[in-house]
Amino acid sequence: MGRATTIPFGPQHAAFLEPLNVTLTLEEEKVVGAVLNQGYNHRGMEHALSLDYRKSQYISERVCGICSFHHSTAYCQGLESIYGIDVPERGRLIRTIMMECQRLTSHLLALGHIAESVGYENLFMQCFRERELVMTLVNRISGNRVHYSMNVAGGVKRDISPEGLKDIQATMSRLRPRLRELHRVFSRDRTLSKRTKGIGVLSNQAAREWGNVGPVSRASGIPRDIRQDGFAAYSMVKFSPIVREEGDCYARMMVRMDECLQSMDIIEQCLPLIKDGPVAIQMKGHPKGEAYSRVEAPRGELVYFIRANGKTALERIKLRTPALMNVASLLAMLPGCQLADVPTITVSVDPCICCTDR
Amino acid sequence: MSMLTSSIKNLFSRPFTTRYPKVPADLPPGNRGRVLYDMSRCIFCRKCERSCPTVAIITDRDAKTQTVIRHRCIGCNTCVEVCPTETITMVQEYSRPDTAPTVNVFSLDLPRHEYRIEHLPRHDGRKKD
Numbered sequence: 440m441g442r443a444t445t446i447p448f449g450p451q452h453a454a455f456l457e458p459l460n461v462t463l464t465l466e467e468e469k470v471v472g473a474v475l476n477q478g479y480n481h482r483g484m485e486h487a488l489s490l491d492y493r494k495s496q497y498i499s500e501r502v503c504g505i506c507s508f509h510h511s512t513a514y515c516q517g518l519e520s521i522y523g524i525d526v527p528e529r530g531r532l533i534r535t536i537m538m539e540c541q542r543l544t545s546h547l548l549a550l551g552h553i554a555e556s557v558g559y560e561n562l563f564m565q566c567f568r569e570r571e572l573v574m575t576l577v578n579r580i581s582g583n584r585v586h587y588s589m590n591v592a593g594g595v596k597r598d599i600s601p602e603g604l605k606d607i608q609a610t611m612s613r614l615r616p617r618l619r620e621l622h623r624v625f626s627r628d629r630t631l632s633k634r635t636k637g638i639g640v641l642s643n644q645a646a647r648e649w650g651n652v653g654p655v656s657r658a659s660g661i662p663r664d665i666r667q668d669g670f671a672a673y674s675m676v677k678f679s680p681i682v683r684e685e686g687d688c689y690a691r692m693m694v695r696m697d698e699c700l701q702s703m704d705i706i707e708q709c710l711p712l713i714k715d716g717p718v719a720i721q722m723k724g725h726p727k728g729e730a731y732s733r734v735e736a737p738r739g740e741l742v743y744f745i746r747a748n749g750k751t752a753l754e755r756i757k758l759r760t761p762a763l764m765n766v767a768s769l770l771a772m773l774p775g776c777q778l779a780d781v782p783t784i785t786v787s788v789d790p791c792i793c794c795t796d797r
Numbered sequence: 798m799s800m801l802t803s804s805i806k807n808l809f810s811r812p813f814t815t816r817y818p819k820v821p822a823d824l825p826p827g828n829r830g831r832v833l834y835d836m837s838r839c840i841f842c843r844k845c846e847r848s849c850p851t852v853a854i855i856t857d858r859d860a861k862t863q864t865v866i867r868h869r870c871i872g873c874n875t876c877v878e879v880c881p882t883e884t885i886t887m888v889q890e891y892s893r894p895d896t897a898p899t900v901n902v903f904s905l906d907l908p909r910h911e912y913r914i915e916h917l918p919r920h921d922g923r924k925k926d
Contacts, residue, residue, distance in 0.1 A: 494850035497873050561800055568813050575825075582829040582887075588873040596878065620803065628799045 443471065450479050454556050454782035457792035461769065461785065465778060473773040475766065480796040489753040492518065492592075492726060499743075500586045502758065503793045505548060508534075508541045509736040511590040516670060517732035517745040518592040522722050530594030530718040531672040532709050536607065537580070537587060537595075538671065538734070539702040539709075543573045543614075545737035546654075546695040546702075549789040550625065553692050556786040557634040562624060569617045576610045579603070594719025604710055611703050618699055625696050635688035639772040639784035642686055649768035652761045653739020654698065655788050658683050658690035665735035676708040688787040695789075725749045738762050738789050760794035828889040829872040833910040834863050834903035838884040845876035845885060862904040866917070867892050886910075 444465045450458035458479035464472035484502050488495045499514040500507040512534055519526060526534075551566030574584050580603050581587035589597045599607075625631060641651070646659035656663055657680055664680035666673045681697040683690040726747035734741050739761030746755040765788040772784050815823070824830070845863075846856040853869035854876060856862075870892075877885045901912040 491850075497850040497871060497875075561804060565800075565803060571813070575823075578828065579825040580827075582825075582827045582874070583872065586871070586873075588829070588871075596874075624799045624803070 442466075448781055448785075450476075452782070454786055455790070455792075456552075457790070459766065459785075459790055459792050459795070461773070461781070463773070463778070463781065468778045470773050470776050470778060470781065473770050475770060477766070477792075478796055480792045482797065484797040485756055485758060488514070488756045488758075491751050492747065492753050493751065495753070495756075496590050496592065497586075497588065500588065500590075502797055503760070503791055504585050505545045505791060506541060506736040506738065506741070506794070507585060508537050508587050508590065509734050509741055511587075512538060512671065513732045513734045513736075513741050513743040514745070515590045515592045516734065517730040517743045518722075518726055518747075520730040520732065521726040521728045521745065521747055522592070524593065524720055524722065526594045527717045527720065528672070529598075529713060529716045532675070532713050533595050533599055533718060534590070535672040535676070536599075536706050536709050537577070537589060539706045540573055540577050540580075542702045542737045543699055544570055544577070545789075546699045547573070549695055549737075549786075550621070550692065550699075552786050552789075553635070553688070553783065554631070556782040557631060559628075559630060562621075562628075562631075565621060565624075569614065569621060572610055572614050572617075576607065579606060591719060593722050594717070596719060598718050599713075604713060607706065608710055611707055615700075615703060618696075618703070622696050622700065625692060631692075632689060634780075634783060635692060635787070636685075638688045638780050639776060639787060640685070640687045641768060641772050643684075645771045646686065646768070649771055650764050651739070651768050652764050653736070654694045655691055655765045655768065656739065657681060658694045659686035660684045663740075665733050665740045668733070670734055672709060672712070673705075675712055676705050678705055688783055691787045725751060726753075736761055738765060738791060738794070758797055760791075760797065762789070762791040762794040766790045766792075766795050824889045826889065829874055830888050830890045831867075831872065831892045832865060832870065832876060832885050832887055834865075834912075835884050835886070835909050836861075836863065836903050836905050836907070837909065838882045839863060840882055840884075842881065844879045844881065848875050848879045850875065860904070862902050865901045865903070865912075866898070867895070867901060868898050 446463050448461040448463050449455055450460045460476040462474040463470050487498050496511045496514055499510045502510045547566050547570035551563040554562035578584045581589050589595045641659050643660045646656050662680050662682045681694050727749040729746040732743045742759040744757040748754045841858045843856045846854045851869045851871055853866045855864040877887050898917040900915050903912045
């Protein structure tokens with residue numbers, strides 16, 4: 440046995456878009472230990488969110504740029520349950536459509552990122568080209584590519600016109616053959632499967648112990664999807680969580696790819712359900728009470744806890760982001776793997792450091 | 798090998814990207830770029846100043862000016878929605894990049910949607926009380 444070497448992986452690394460540090464202990468090329476250092480991107484979001492509840496939906500969008508609409512939906516749902524009101528059906532459906540559009544952009548980004556980390560630059564560019572279709576679609580609907588600014592407590596403030604609904608339908612029909620093609624490449628390509636199959640295995644038991652959420656837990660055989668609880672308009676559409684049993688990088692990649700196709704199904708199911716009506720309810724007075732709100736963000740279960748005491752400032756707001764749970768489970772995946780596989784494994788959990796550090 | 802068909806197709810298709818600074822960006826009609834004031838309509842009610850989530854608007858009732866701190870504005874459309882007299886409009890185009898923090902001062906003596914650009918000291922973007 441050779442002498443153990445310690446090397447830092449990150450905070451600045453070609454595989455990471457954001458700063459995260461994993462200190463690896465190596466014997467030859469094999470990883471025998473890993474220590475996770477987080478907090479490079481801490482911005483004090485929980486305090487900033489509690490300053491003024493009327494303006495916090497815009498700050499909650501800025502917790503994370505890739506799941507911004509999920510963050511603001513979780514925040515607004517929390518306030519709505521404190522007020523004890525139900526959002527109109529049209530508002531809920533619009534929220535669902537926008538959340539699924541964002542899931543498409545997020546998953547395509549994650550898939551492209553995995554392809555890039557194994558050195559498959561061509562597929563990375565393909566993923567981002569198809570992602571651009573969805574990005575321009577949400578730009579036409581909401582007026583911005585990343586921060587939609589559509590959510591308000593009580594519903595959504597920007598309605599989708601009949602032309603917009605047709606536009607969504609047309610974009611989905613254009614996107615479907617392209618995503619099928621991507622699905623074919625991801626599932627059959629030999630280069631990809633050699634770099635991802637059997638790498639970074641997370642067993643079902645380990646996934647439960649580390650508290651994994653979202654695609655990472657579903658790739659390890661845990662059929663848990665918060666969308667089945669039926670928040671927003673998910674109770675009105677039919678779908679079942681995509682589960683795989685292998686628990687390796689390949690399974691995590693394919694769960695995301697299948698969820699992209701599922702997201703398009705959900706959007707197409709939502710479109711005919713939209714009927715004329717109000718999109719939001721006006722709320723009166725300051726909120727008083729506490730609420731616990733959950734949504735299924737692209738990376739998994741996102742939890743907001745809000746406690747309000749009848750003033751403009753909230754007493755406490757607590758976020759539990761999915762990336763925090765999934766990044767921590769890297770410590771279970773990394774030991775035993777080769778150094779060259781570390782980028783693929785870290786990227787396969789889709790680490791969002793904005794969410795993790797807040 | 799499974800990428801081969803896509804790669805060959807891409808070889809003979811036109812580029813997906815555009816030459817952005819030479820060709821203007823393809824912005825959709827409802828794009829939230831930046832806000833402009835029509836000062837002849839403004840009643841200085843300060844609703845926009847109070848509703849702005851990033852404190853990007855300063856209303857001066859005495860000097861009859863509205864000041865927008867450009868680098869603070871997040872284009873959330875809130876001021877446009879609360880304005881009772883439709884003074885504020887959101888336009889498609891984004892504001893130009895700057896090397897120092899700038900403010901756009903809208904005042905009554907300037908034509909509609911025109912503004913005066915002033916530079917701020919680097920350390921602070923807010924007006925002193």
